Amino acid sequence: MNAITPIIVLLAAFIAIYFQSSFEMFRNIFGAQIDLLPALMVYTSLTLGIISVALLSIIGGLLFDSLSANPLGVSVVPLFIIGFAIHRFHGLLLREQLSAQFAFGAATSLLMPLFTLLILMSGNSNPLVGWGTIWQLLVVGLVGGLLTPVCFWILDRVNRALNYQPIAQTSFRPDREIKRNRR
């Protein structure tokens, strides 16, 4: 893993936020816009270092808030809390399991808007919250969970394509070579 992986993740966050702002099909059908940042945060915290988690929280959060009516920086803190918590126990988590990826994706997609709403409501903001918010959270959580394995699959492949490949071990050992004598 080299410096290109965090750059790929940040680029993916940038494109994800653009898509969330530009494509309304999902919002028009299900009444809620999906959020891809939590899925990316799960990938980052299970794959990369804590500095990458901090960078994704800051850059992703600021980019998200810049297109939203959120006060700037509100999304940074919830993203980082989630990323930090997952990264702290990443050694114990089953990164390769699809079910684990789904569970973490769903949980983070559900917790991220909840934390953000909590911060907004504890401040001066008055976000649009009602019974419909429960439906929106369910949709965001479920879709976030489904998209997390997809996110893992795509980013792992991109990483594999762009990073240095590990040298494959050969079974040949020079010390075990049978020297044939032609006498």
Added chain:
Amino acid sequence: MLKKPQYIALVLVAVVALIIFNLPGETMSRFKLAISGIFLPLFGLAGSSQQVLQKTGNTILPRSVLSKESERLRQENEQLKIQLMQNAELISENATLRQSLGWQKQTPWKSKLTLARVIGRDPANWWRTVLIDAGEKQGLRVNYPVLTSDGLVGRIAAVGPNRAQVLLLGDPNLRVGALIQDKDVRESGIVLSSSGPLDNMVDFQYFSRNTAIKPGQPVITSGDGGVFPKGILIGQIVDIGSKNVGLSTEARVKIAANLNSLEEVWVMFP
């Protein structure tokens, strides 16, 4: 126990969050617009590709369809001209009557409108805002009304050099002075966001309880507050209900403009 990189990350995020949260309102707004400027190439690319597709579509349209469309537009134009003449007559009659009654003359709004394209929508589910591709350079300022031919859309909340953020009807930060436009009832109140984030509705509140409000009555802007000119259609009353254990009444209004499929909007210059 935390490790050194974890402490560094914690401090980094805390410092960034503290700096941003303590920025003055104006600086934060400028900073926000500057950050959103990073997305401009993507928005521009999407817009130009859409235009190319539209142009291509127009070039391959058969001549018969175009002539039919042109005929329809010519007829519509004639009808609008006739309506305009009638309106001019009504305006002068209204002015004469006002003068004879000694009423103060209404200050007319300039009819200057600027067309803007909607380039993005709020990615968060708890706000109702859109981004448009016109800003300070096109003469837009904060609080200018935004509408479509169907009715009121909202008002401008923040302006950058080439783009602006529009608060849509139903956003918790948007309140509009409104009036029921009916020959029997003329009741004024305030239109504000509804409690549901899913529907295309707003609440009409702060009107007297004894008013005979009925479903289907149109609600227009009252002009109170000075942000919106009087007479822009907001929507139609859907139902009426009591609130706060029957102490107050509120009506739900279905927004006339389809806010879910906004592509182009008009910004009105006061």
